[in-house]
Amino acid sequence: MAIEPQHYLRVGATLGEGPLWYDDALWFVDIKEQAIYRHRPGAALEQWSAPDQVGWVQPAADGTMIAGLKSGLHTFDPGTGGFTPLAAVEAERPGNRLNDSTVDPLGRLWFGSMDDAEAAPSGAIYRADGRGIVRAIDGICITNGPALSPDARTLYHCDTLSGTIWRCDTEEDGTITNTQAFVSLDVRTQGFPDGPIVDADGFLWVGFFGGWCVRRYAADGRQVDEVRFPVANVTKIVIGGNDGRTAFVTTARKGLDAAERARQPMAGDVFTFAAGVGGQPATRVSALNPKLIG
Numbered sequence: 001m002a003i004e005p006q007h008y009l010r011v012g013a014t015l016g017e018g019p020l021w022y023d024d025a026l027w028f029v030d031i032k033e034q035a036i037y038r039h040r041p042g043a044a045l046e047q048w049s050a051p052d053q054v055g056w057v058q059p060a061a062d063g064t065m066i067a068g069l070k071s072g073l074h075t076f077d078p079g080t081g082g083f084t085p086l087a088a089v090e091a092e093r094p095g096n097r098l099n100d101s102t103v104d105p106l107g108r109l110w111f112g113s114m115d116d117a118e119a120a121p122s123g124a125i126y127r128a129d130g131r132g133i134v135r136a137i138d139g140i141c142i143t144n145g146p147a148l149s150p151d152a153r154t155l156y157h158c159d160t161l162s163g164t165i166w167r168c169d170t171e172e173d174g175t176i177t178n179t180q181a182f183v184s185l186d187v188r189t190q191g192f193p194d195g196p197i198v199d200a201d202g203f204l205w206v207g208f209f210g211g212w213c214v215r216r217y218a219a220d221g222r223q224v225d226e227v228r229f230p231v232a233n234v235t236k237i238v239i240g241g242n243d244g245r246t247a248f249v250t251t252a253r254k255g256l257d258a259a260e261r262a263r264q265p266m267a268g269d270v271f272t273f274a275a276g277v278g279g280q281p282a283t284r285v286s287a288l289n290p291k292l293i294g
Contacts, residue, residue, distance in 0.1 A: 003227045008248065009039060009270035016250035016268055017195065018056035018100065021240020022282040028250050028270065029054050031097075036067070036076065039270075041242065048081045053116070056101040058109060059284045066285050068098035068111050073128070073290065087133060087290035089113070093122050100144050100195055100236075104152040107286030108174060110136075112143030112157065125157055127174045130286065132293035136176050137168075144236075147196040147204065150280060154219075156182060156196050156204055163187040165196065165206065165217075183221050195236025195250075200278035207234040207249065214249065231267040232256070239279025247275040 014032040021027075025040045029050075036048045036057055053070040060066050060075065066086070067076040073086040090096050090113055101111035107129070114123040118141060125137040125146055137143075137157065145157035148170070155168045155176065167182035182204075185193060191211020198204055203224065204217040212232050216225040233252040240246060253261060253268040261267060 003225075003273050005227060005229055005249065005271040005273040007266055007269060008272040009045060010266075011037070011045075011269050013250070013252060013268040015235070015252045015254045016270065017235050017252075019236055019238035019248050019250050019270075020057065020059075020282060021238050021248065021279065022059050024242070026238070026240070026248050026270070027057055028248075029056060030268075031055055031099075032254065038078065048076075048078065050076075051083055053097050055098045056111070058101055058103050059282055060288075061107065061284045061286050066109065066288070068101055070097035070116070072098070073111075073133075073288075086288065087128075087292070089126065089133060089292070090124075095120065096122055099123070099142070100146075102145070102147055102197075103283040103285055104148050104174075105283055106152070107283060109285045109288060110146045110148070110155075112140075112145060114140075114142045118142055118161070128285075128288055129174070130289050132289045132291040134174070134294040136174070137179075144194050145196045147198045149198050149202050150200060154198075156198065158193040158196055158206065160192045160194060160209070161187075163190070163193060165193050165204070167221075183217060183223075191232075191234075194234070197237060197239070198280065199239055199275070200280055203277070205237055205239075205247075207236045209233045209235060209252070210255075214247075227273060229271060231264045231269070232260070233267065239275045239277070240282075241272075244278050244281075245275050247273050247279075249273070 013030040065076040072088040109128040123143040142160035163185035165183040169178040191208035194207040
């Protein structure tokens with residue numbers, strides 16, 4: 001039986017992204033409108049304004065959040081709505097912005113950057129921990145992910161414009177090795193691979209911008225499922241909820257002309273469906289040294 005997603009939140013986001021289930025709430029952002037959202041089931045949708053384009057938020061060990069802004073890493077305090085700069089990260093790449101992230105079981109923060117004009121291969125993937133911030137992968141225009149397996153020994157990331165999902169091994173110290181193409185797609189017919197996550201069983205879920213769907217892949221690269229949506233630009237999912245098995249999905253209006261927006265009135269909203277599998281619980285970012293070391 002095909003999975004039927006349900007409409008969950010009316011947002012109308014220009015570029016909804018970064019869904020996170022943490023502290024019994026759904027967090028997500030609207031990158032282009034510089035907004036952070038939190039929704040607790042049964043409560044009103046909360047919103048904060050960021051000082052710049054914001055790609056994601058992740059929980060920190062001290063109870064605040066880490067936010068990935070165009071200008072770099074910041075702490076974000078939901079209690080006050082305040083932002084404090086931590087690290088510029090890419091001061092030498094002013095056309096870039098931060099785009100996607102995850103936290104591994106050791107509390108290391110992994111995040112990507114991209115060319116905001118979506119043209120130059122200036123994006124990279126970084127690992128940040130108590131030792132500093134390391135550029136682990138470089139030379140991609142639009143990075144999405146990374147996403148990590150439950151044992152954190154396999155890392156996936158999307159080269160969105162080329163339609164390639166990459167699979168890498170990660171050593172205990174976080175070093176990336178053995179990078180291989182995991183899935184190669186025709187973006188003209190299948191859409192652009194956007195945000196990836198890995199579920200508790202080790203399967204990869206990827207939202208497809210312009211593809212009207214989320215696809216699920218086994219560890220050998222086989223597509224094993226597809227969930228179709230009534231909107232074209234599906235950006236990313238997270239699996240959480242009170243049962244730990246509910247998917248929440250962000251979408252976007254970006255790139256849709258007036259006719260398409262009329263045809264897709266729920267574009268930019270949040271959807272939900274029963275994933276049938278558990279997600280990986282959110283991990284707090286441990287001590288973070290803002291020093292750039294590679």
